Amino acid sequence: MKLDAKIPEGPLAEKWSKHKFNLKLVNPANKRKYTVLVVGTGLAGASAAASLAELGYNVKTFCFQDSPRRAHSIAAQGGINAAKNYRNDGDSVYRLFYDTIKGGDYRSREGNVYRLAEVSVNIIDQCVAQGVPFAREYGGLLDNRSFGGAQVSRTFYARGQTGQQLLLGAYSALNRQIHEGKVKSYNRHEMLDVVVVDGKAQGIVTRDLITGEIETHAGHAVLLCTGGYGNVFYLSTNAMGCNVTAAWKAHKRGAYFANPCFTQIHPTCIPVTGDHQSKLTLMSESLRNDGRVWAPKTQEIAEKLRRGEIKSSEIKEEDRDYFLERKYPAFGNLVPRDVASRNAKEAVDNGLGVGSSGKAVFLDFADAIARLGEDTVRAKYGNLFDMYYQITDENPYKQPMRIYPAVHYTMGGLWVDYNLQTTVSGLYCLGEANFSDHGANRLGASALMQGLADGYFVIPYTVGDYLATIGPKAIDESHPAFAETKQAVIGRINKLLSLKGTRTVDDYHRELGHIMWEYCGMARTEEGLTKAKGLIRELREDFWKNAIVPGTNNEFNQSLEKAGRVADFLELGELMVDDALQRKESCGGHFRLESQTEEGEALRDDENFAYVAAWEYKADGAPEELHKEELVYENVKLTQRSYK
Amino acid sequence: MSGHMNLTLKVWRQKSPQDKGGFVTYKADGISEDMSFLEMLDVVNEGLIKKGDDPIHFDHDCREGICGMCSLYINGRPHGPKRAVTTCQLHMRSFKDGETITIEPWRAAAFPVIKDLSTNRAAFERIQQAGGYVSVNTGGVPDANEIPIPKVIADEAFNSATCIQCGACVAACKNSSAMLFVSAKVSQLALLPQGQQERYRRVQAMVAQMDAEGFGNCTNTGACEAECPKEISLTNIARMNREYFTAKFFKEEEIH
Numbered sequence: 001m002k003l004d005a006k007i008p009e010g011p012l013a014e015k016w017s018k019h020k021f022n023l024k025l026v027n028p029a030n031k032r033k034y035t036v037l038v039v040g041t042g043l044a045g046a047s048a049a050a051s052l053a054e055l056g057y058n059v060k061t062f063c064f065q066d067s068p069r070r071a072h073s074i075a076a077q078g079g080i081n082a083a084k085n086y087r088n089d090g091d092s093v094y095r096l097f098y099d100t101i102k103g104g105d106y107r108s109r110e111g112n113v114y115r116l117a118e119v120s121v122n123i124i125d126q127c128v129a130q131g132v133p134f135a136r137e138y139g140g141l142l143d144n145r146s147f148g149g150a151q152v153s154r155t156f157y158a159r160g161q162t163g164q165q166l167l168l169g170a171y172s173a174l175n176r177q178i179h180e181g182k183v184k185s186y187n188r189h190e191m192l193d194v195v196v197v198d199g200k201a202q203g204i205v206t207r208d209l210i211t212g213e214i215e216t217h218a219g220h221a222v223l224l225c226t227g228g229y230g231n232v233f234y235l236s237t238n239a240m241g242c243n244v245t246a247a248w249k250a251h252k253r254g255a256y257f258a259n260p261c262f263t264q265i266h267p268t269c270i271p272v273t274g275d276h277q278s279k280l281t282l283m284s285e286s287l288r289n290d291g292r293v294w295a296p297k298t299q300e301i302a303e304k305l306r307r308g309e310i311k312s313s314e315i316k317e318e319d320r321d322y323f324l325e326r327k328y329p330a331f332g333n334l335v336p337r338d339v340a341s342r343n344a345k346e347a348v349d350n351g352l353g354v355g356s357s358g359k360a361v362f363l364d365f366a367d368a369i370a371r372l373g374e375d376t377v378r379a380k381y382g383n384l385f386d387m388y389y390q391i392t393d394e395n396p397y398k399q400p401m402r403i404y405p406a407v408h409y410t411m412g413g414l415w416v417d418y419n420l421q422t423t424v425s426g427l428y429c430l431g432e433a434n435f436s437d438h439g440a441n442r443l444g445a446s447a448l449m450q451g452l453a454d455g456y457f458v459i460p461y462t463v464g465d466y467l468a469t470i471g472p473k474a475i476d477e478s479h480p481a482f483a484e485t486k487q488a489v490i491g492r493i494n495k496l497l498s499l500k501g502t503r504t505v506d507d508y509h510r511e512l513g514h515i516m517w518e519y520c521g522m523a524r525t526e527e528g529l530t531k532a533k534g535l536i537r538e539l540r541e542d543f544w545k546n547a548i549v550p551g552t553n554n555e556f557n558q559s560l561e562k563a564g565r566v567a568d569f570l571e572l573g574e575l576m577v578d579d580a581l582q583r584k585e586s587c588g589g590h591f592r593l594e595s596q597t598e599e600g601e602a603l604r605d606d607e608n609f610a611y612v613a614a615w616e617y618k619a620d621g622a623p624e625e626l627h628k629e630e631l632v633y634e635n636v637k638l639t640q641r642s643y644k
Numbered sequence: 645m646s647g648h649m650n651l652t653l654k655v656w657r658q659k660s661p662q663d664k665g666g667f668v669t670y671k672a673d674g675i676s677e678d679m680s681f682l683e684m685l686d687v688v689n690e691g692l693i694k695k696g697d698d699p700i701h702f703d704h705d706c707r708e709g710i711c712g713m714c715s716l717y718i719n720g721r722p723h724g725p726k727r728a729v730t731t732c733q734l735h736m737r738s739f740k741d742g743e744t745i746t747i748e749p750w751r752a753a754a755f756p757v758i759k760d761l762s763t764n765r766a767a768f769e770r771i772q773q774a775g776g777y778v779s780v781n782t783g784g785v786p787d788a789n790e791i792p793i794p795k796v797i798a799d800e801a802f803n804s805a806t807c808i809q810c811g812a813c814v815a816a817c818k819n820s821s822a823m824l825f826v827s828a829k830v831s832q833l834a835l836l837p838q839g840q841q842e843r844y845r846r847v848q849a850m851v852a853q854m855d856a857e858g859f860g861n862c863t864n865t866g867a868c869e870a871e872c873p874k875e876i877s878l879t880n881i882a883r884m885n886r887e888y889f890t891a892k893f894f895k896e897e898e899i900h
Contacts, residue, residue, distance in 0.1 A: 051782040063830055066703065067769055069809060070711040086789065129785035131838045133802035143740030158802060164710055165805060172777035179773045187769070210758055239706040271677040278686055279707045387709070388780070390733055455780045499831045504693050506686070540660065555660070556759040558701055 003256075003614055006417040007111035010636050013093075016115045019418070020461050022470035031056030033472035036463065037204055037219035039191045039246050041068030041174070043167055043448060044431025045225030047455030050173035053182035055460060057208045057467075061174070061183060062206055062216055064190045064241055064561075065413045069171045072227055072239040073451060076163025076383075079147055079155035080448040081607040082120040087144055091152040093117045097637060099150060100446060103336060104411075104439020105604060106638045107612070108260070109631060111418060112436050119457040120449050124156055124457055130169040134158050148285055148444020149336045149643075154240045160284055160383040166264040166448055170455070187216075190561065191246045192489045194222060194253045194427060197481045200470070201253075201427035205489045209561060214489055218475040219462050221426045224250055225455070228410035228432040230263065232569045232576065233521070234408035234513020237269060237282040243565035247414050247433050255422035256614040256627060258415035258435035258641035260572065261580035263628055264589045265522050266408035267340035270391050271360040276509075280406040281391060283315050283384045285340075287443055290331045290368035290377065291401070293340070295361045301349040306358050312400050322346060329446040331643040337524075338441045338589045339643060341405035342602075345522050348404070360402035369397065405522065409447060411438040411589065412579070415614040415629075419462035420454060423614075427468060430454035434614070440588020493553050496563045501546035505559065508543050508568045512536065512573055520580050521572075523591045529581045533574060542569040575615055575624060582626060585609045597640075606638050647864045648674050649741035650707040653688065654702055656748045658757050661764075663758065667746075677737040681724060682707060682714065684736055704759040709873065712808030715815070716761055717748040729782050730810065730873040750811050752820035767857035768825065769782045770818040772809075775849035776829045778838045788885035797835055804831040806874045813868035813876070819860030826854050827884035828876050834887050844891035851888055 008019040026034070038049040041063040051058045062072060064519055085097040096117035101108060124142070126132065133141040134156050147155035158165040177183040188209040195203035195216065203218040207643050229244035230236040251257045268288065270281045292454050296302040297319050304310045324342055325332045333340075344361045347353065354360050369377050378385070384397045392402070414422050414429040416436055431451040438446065519532035543566070551557040586595045586602035589611070595603045612629040651672040658665030672688050679687070682704050689699035705713040709730040716726035716731045724734045739745060747761065756761040771823030793801075805828070813824035830847050839846070862881055869878045 047782075054781040063706060063712070066765055067712075067809065070705055070713050072706060072711070074711050075706050075708055084788070124788045126780075126782060126783045128788040128791055129778065129780045129838060131833050131836050133798055133803075133805050133832065133836070134788075136793055136795045136798040138795050140794050140798075141789045158805075161710065161806065164808075165802075169804065172772070173780075173782070175769075175773040176777045176779060179775075185769075187766070237708075239711060241705050274676055276676060276679050276683050276687060278680070278683050281708050387733075390729060391735070393735070393737060460782065500696075501696070502691050504682060506690060548693055548696075550696065551698055556701060556762065559699060 001423065001627070003415070003627050004417065005109060005629060006419060007109065011108060012114050016118055017113050023451065023461050025465045026464050028056060030472045032058065034058065034102070034218040034467050035060065035475070036221050036223060037217055038062070038223045038225060039204065040071065040225035040227060042071030042073035042225060042227060042431060043170055043451030044455045045071070046130035046167065046174045046221070047452050048223055048225060048430055049183055049280070050170060050177050051456050051460045052463070053177035053180070055614045059183045060219065061179070061185045062189045062191055063187055064209060067186050068174055068185065068187065070243055071167065071281060073167045075165045075239065076448055077160045077282070078286050079145065079157035079162045079445040080123065080166065081154050081445045082124045082156060082449065083117050083154060084121055084124060086142060088600060089152045091154050095152065095354065096154065100437070100443055101439070101636050102641065103443035105441050105641060106439065106610065106633070106636070107262070107405060107631065108437055108439030110633060110635055115451060115458070116437050116453050119453045122457055123449060125475065127166055127169050130172060132158065132165050132169040133234040136230060137390070145286070146289070149331060149334045150443070160408070166452065167599045170452070191249070192564070193249045193485050193486045194424070195481050196253050196424060198481050200425045202475050203477065203482060205486050207489070210556050216477065216486050217484070218250065218477045219430060220475060221469060222466055223405065223428045223430060223459065223463070224414065224433050225430045226433045229569070229572060230407045230410050230464065230514065232573055233407040233516045234326035234433060234509050235272065235277060235280050235517070237266060237280050242277060243308055243568065245565050245568045247429070248425060248568040248572055250414060250422065250424065252558050252586070254424045255427055255429070256415040256616050257575060258612050258614045259412040259579065262440050262577045262589060264337060264409040264411060265341040265405040265409055267337055267344060267405050268363065269406035270388060271355055271356060271402050271404040281387065282408060283388060283403070284642045285337065287363060287381060287384060288340070291363040291365050292322055292367060293324050293333050293344070293361060293363055294320045295347040295352040295354065297321045301557060302352045302354060302358070305354050306356060308347045312354070312362060321352070325423045331549045335643045336441065336536065338443065338600070339459055342522055344405055346404070352353045358485060360404045362400040363403045364400035365537065366400070405594070409442055410441055411435065411440060415612070418486070419465065420459055421462070421466065426470070428459060430459060436549065439626045440590070493560065493566070496549050496560060497553060497568065499544070499547045500516060501548050501562070503546050503548065504548055505549065505563045505566050507541060508547060509569065511539055512566070512570060515539070516573055520577050522589070523593055525593045526578050526581065529577050533577045536577065543567065543570055578624065579613055579615065582613060583609055606642060610638070646777065647677055647741070649677070649736065649739070651675055651739065651742070652744040654744060655761070655762055659699070660759060661756050673899070674759060675736050677735070679736045680707065680732060681734040681736065682732050700761065701759045704732055706878065707732040710808060712810040715750050715763065715812070717759040717815055719746055722750070723873050728873055728875050730808070750815040752814045754820060754822070755814065766885060767859070768809055768811065768822070770857065771822070771826055771853045772829065773841070773851055774853035777848040778833060779842060791837055793837060801832045801835040804828045804835070804880055807876050808874055810873065812871050812873060814859065816867040816871035817860065818865060818867070820865060820868045821862045821868070822854050822859035822883065823862040823881045824872065824876055824878070826850050827880035829886045830887055831880040834883065842853040844895035847884060848891050849898070871880070872882060
């Protein structure tokens with residue numbers, strides 16, 4: 001199958017307007033004859049479900065949590081970008097577009113990213129109208145800040161919990177539609193397969209997590225808004241329940257998986273303390289606006305520090321290496337996430353790490369406190385400092401924070417065209433679950449923007465075109481594909497429940513995470529990746545022989561839920577490694593050691609790798625087929641990123 | 645490096661909503677002070693699974709104190725002994741070596757136990773659905789800066805909006821009242837200009853649903869505020885009462 005991204009012709013700034021005009025509309029009286037299934041209720045899912053219901057479609061939503069408001073969008077801290085130019089500091093739709101393309105290291109589509117920047121301004125209007133309490137200035141207008149290396153102040157925020165406030169806005173819109181009877185919500189339900197009839201997605205199979213009942217739901221279109229797959233690394237900043245299962249099942253039913261190896265490692269996370277650790281906690285990178293990143297200059301000092309023989313405050317100024325300021329004088333501590341993360345790892349790999357594990361560098365606020373006073377620092381970052389204190393029992397007002405990078409976001413995901421449709425007709429993918437807008441590296445405050453752009457302002461138009469094309473005829477749930485897909489799900493559950501070995505599912509997950517982090521994390525080599533592929537295969541085989549999955553299907557069984565998700569991660573992990581192997585260039589969030597400049601910076605290879613890698617599933621155990629979507633740049637000139 | 649401790653856990657086990665349930669005692673040995681409370685339970689569960697037993701079921705997700713999924717009544721207090729933290733942000737250094745820790749689910753008629761420590765909080769969903777929103781559709785809204793809001797009002801609305809819907813207020817209350825939760829949403833939208841059009845309809849609809857779900861009344865004990873992990877203030881309840889009385893006396897509207 002040839003990949004057609006369906007980017008509209010014409011000048012960049014007119015593509016979306018023209019396309020909207022060309023899309024078919026559904027007659028208002030016919031909308032109520034359609035049902036749309038929305039899986040996942042984070043920013044993308046909740047906003048899509050509410051918007052579609054407002055238009056008159058019948059919507060069913062599904063989430064594995066006990067409330068749509070608990071989806072992991074809730075945890076985003078920093079903010080949301082929008083090209084409002086309220087600050088008169090030179091921002092524009094084109095500049096946001098340009099920054100996003102460049103930040104993504106030229107591995108995303110011009111058309112998609114321009115549209116994202118274009119609708120960003122509508123998102124802020126929408127959220128404010130819902131009552132989202134953004135930060136304001138004394139004059140009563142909205143406040144903005146600069147974020148994640150941007151040269152303009154375009155980030156809107158709600159203290160340190162922008163994600164929660166935006167999600168509560170979308171959740172409230174969703175609740176209104178539930179009240180109106182246009183949305184039926186299925187909480188504590190997990191999607192376990194897609195029903196495909198004659199090449200079209202027409203339903204899903206779900207498990208009621210409380211009763212274990214396996215249900216089928218029919219719909220004219222299916223929207224997957226199921227988030228990212230960062231938990232393949234076991235330790236990540238994702239919630240414990242975040243998983244790839246819905247996207248992976250769709251992949252096995254024909255949806256291509258794009259750029260799976262593009263994962264983002266966030267630089268300012270609280271370091272690991274021991275093997276018991278279940279997740280990592282991120283602190284907003286706004287901290288880098290005032291914190292200075294450093295490590296000891298010599299291994300000898302670092303060792304003394306790790307053994308607790310000296311304190312950080314006893315290290316003289318000349319024995320400290322503020323490595324980001326030294327290497328990137330123009331951007332200093334505000335370099336993009338990938339650069340900050342890679343440099344922290346490099347310091348640790350060179351034996352300069354701090355903390356008892358040695359896997360951390362310092363983020364120091366002493367200068368900021370001296371310059372601004374403790375009260376000002378508290379007003380800006382108080383909640384983050386409290387969180388750090390709570391977790392580490394160390395007071396960041398008195399001693400520098402210890403930070404280390406952690407997996408945070410996945411740019412890869414299901415391949416979608418400009419309409420957000422996957423390679424399966426009627427199957428759409430929104431938000432972090434798709435691959436489309438962030439290329440090889442996502443800029444700060446762009447994830448919330450993309451989730452809401454997809455849900456509020458893109459899908460209501462594009463799905464309508466598809467629905468108008470297929471017509472409002474009721475979906476025939478007696479088609480054998482429904483019963484067959486349900487039977488396949490039951491078979492898989494029974495297979496999982498038959499595992500009565502000796503090793504826990506968490507233990508497999510932990511080992512998979514180690515393999516992924518070690519060989520498919522920030523720095524990768526052909527040799528390491530090849531080794532990882534073998535290790536993952538062995539681990540997967542062992543899982544299906546020796547794992548323990550207690551309990552039965554007909555009950556609330558958290559072990560069974562976890563086992564299904566880890567089994568899918570064990571398959572995804574290998575595809576990520578395959579993808580990383582074929583991409584023999586360094587770009588964005590990942591660094592191929594074989595591809596670097598003389599100064600040791602990431603070296604992109606536009607001649608050979610300016611494409612989207614979209615993988616087609618063939619059969620269990622068989623290699624997937626790689627399809628390439630060439631990326632065409634008509635407006636932006638590809639340059640090597642430099643933050644010097 | 646931090647120390648390790650040995651603990652005794654008395655955990656509420658209940659197979660299903662119908663099951664009577666009861667306490668079961670477990671040993672948790674070699675627990676690091678750096679572990680979170682839920683990581684300590686993970687360790688206990690790993691041991692149970694290896695023995696072929698059913699692990700202790702509890703709700704949790706983000707483990708960074710914001711999703712509101714985690715609960716647990718620990719030594720008689722929702723979210724444990726520390727102020728202003730959720731259970732997932734509670735660390736074992738808050739406990740002593742050799743201590744016995746009692747762990748129960750939220751106790752409230754409106755939050756029936758699903759299994760072990762996990763409860764059904766769907767009643768909160770229905771209250772939100774009754775009126776916790778501003779009725780605007782996607783698109784067609786004014787420019788964001790056309791709705792100026794004084795900073796003090798915006799900040800106060802924000803404080804109310806930080807509720808994570810965990811249910812600790814209900815669990816803490818001797819009457820199982822949901823007033824703190826409901827009033828936080830009512831306050832947020834009553835304070836903001838965007839919420840004015842439906843101000844009185846909203847408070848009546850949400851209170852009516854709250855009563856229908858079987859939550860108790862407020863007798864101003866203040867346990868909810870003391871135990872709220874997000875420090876939602878009792879002032880919200882006072883504001884909701886004012887809103888409600890004004891609505892009932894002067895602005896009664898038919899609610900649907």
